Amino acid sequence: MSAIDYEFDTRPVDDILPEGRVGTGDLESLRPLPRISVHAFCVSQGVQRVMEQCAQDRRMAKVSMRITNGNIAAAASMFSSTPTPNLIILETDATPQTLLQELAPLAEVCDPSSRVIIIGRHNDIALYRELVRNGISEYIVSPVSMAEVMAAVSAIFVDPEAEPLGRTIAFIGAKGGVGSSTIAHNCAFGISSLFATETILADLDLAYGTANIDFDQDPAQGIAEAVFSPERLDEVFLDRLLTTCSQHLSLLAAPSLLDRSYDFDRGAFQPLLELLQRSAPITVLDVPHAWSDWTRAVLAEADEVVLTCAPDLANLRNAKNMLDALKKLRPNDKAPHLLLNQVGMPKRPEIAPQDFFEPLEIEPIAIIPFDAALFGNAANSGRMISEIDAKSPTAETFAQIAHLVTGRATVKKPKRGGLDKVLGLLGRK
Structure with missing residues (x-):
């Protein structure tokens, strides 16, 4: 006899099992990521720790991830002489008025197929829309969690219509x-x-x-x-x-x-x-x-x-x-x-x-x-x-x-x- 007390869920089993859809705060709902290369540029220690957590997660087993302490300018300088990865994650403390200007040098050296996620300080819907219009895949307001970052990456590289x-x-x-x-x-x-x-x-x-x-x-x-x-x-x-x-x-x-x-x-x-x-x-x-x-x-x-x-x-x-x-x-x-x-x-x-x-x-x-x-x-x-x-x-x-x-x-x-x-x-x- 078991001495354990249980609370049972009466939902159908299909409602419980993973459906392959991205949940922004739920790691359990995320699918494993495909073989992609990711390079994250971090300004703060907090975001760097989050990126290190992401790199260790089992859902990132196929991902080649590199983490660098640097800003947008450092990314532009690095990729002026090396190919860009599938995904670039950039942390920035730039203001909404100057952010697009800081991104311009990177845009000149970035491969058209590379995707970009920006982690910024300002919760500004107008800035978000402007970034999306200029080809940025996602804008996340810091502080960020590991689940938010991985959900954003999954939204880009995992097909929501997949089985x-x-x-x-x-x-x-x-x-x-x-x-x-x-x-x-x-x-x-x-x-x-x-x-x-x-x-x-x-x-x-x-x-x-x-x-x-x-x-x-x-x-x-x-x-x-x-x-x-x-x-x-x-x-x-x-x-x-x-x-x-x-x-x-x-x-x-x-x-x-x-x-x-x-x-x-x-x-x-x-x-x-x-x-x-x-x-x-x-x-x-x-x-x-x-x-x-x-x-x-x-x-x-x-x-x-x-x-x-x-x-x-x-x-x-x-x-x-x-x-x-x-x-x-x-x-x-x-x-x-x-x-x-x-x-x-x-x-x-x-x-x-x-x-x-x-x-x-x-x-x-x-x-x-x-x-x-x-x-x-x-x-x-x-x-x-x-x-x-x-x-x-x-x-x-x-x-x-x-x-x-x-x-x-x-x-x-x-x-x-x-x-x-x-x-x-x-x-x-």
Whole structure:
């Protein structure tokens, strides 16, 4: 039984999922930017810090960004001898009366295809209209936020009519054997069935993946063909690799063979993940417990990260290290969701849930008790928990997690009494 209280959103799922439209204050609504070059010229430290934050954001992974301490004159001087980038961002403290005059030297050396965003001090609608008439793409009044800058860039380079991008949810364990894959598979099944939403489950553990076993499937092809043949990747090829698990759930299975080594470069999975985002509203990524360049890249670029732990000291240490590392990888995203699994295993010494969460300074989204019979029967029969016992507390917890990671629920602040209740039910009081 979960000790977590949720507030549920009753809107249709299509109203919750990203629609690819720019929201000026909402980073979550922004699409990844294409491969463009950006050069920002900053006068103040505040704007320079904002630009540095933008450069570190996962949505800017493909962007080549350079930041220079200088004004419009410095930009004009630099580009008199070097090609201009796709986008120039200029901070200025010029008055409305002198701004166009300061821009004139830059206009003479700027490539016609380059776009310009100006960050100014004056909230003047007449100035804005005059700048737009003279070819300036956007004028933003300082102080500016990171969301405002990225929304302005997205408005220029991201097609608002483009197909919506799906949401990627990455599941990873703080330690091997904590049940992260089982939780990922059950959540993928729950998302697809509860919301009638097309969902793709991608098993990224090519050597030892269990998604094919958990869904009683034996596909001849899967994720290995996609990763090792990126030049063939398109919607038709992907459709051939997917295996249907239920009406709305498709599986991109791992080969689970040891006939080769699975050493990947950092960007090995990026073409596949981009295609999956265009192919389904939800993609669930079952990420193996490893810490390499490619797993870091996958976790850095996912929309949501779910970290599964078991209540022991090694998990606590690993969870703390992973949360700290993910904060650096994803500085502008919310913290990963934390799950505590296998709580109350007979005869195993455990760290009490409240003692586990306190040093992590993060509240869990679910506490899942150990239930060998329920999980064992599901695994051995190739079925999900909700198929084995739809009325069980564990099935309810998986449904709640599915609501949460798709944005259809929020977690209320857990009450310590609730945790005590769970511990009492588990016979630990």
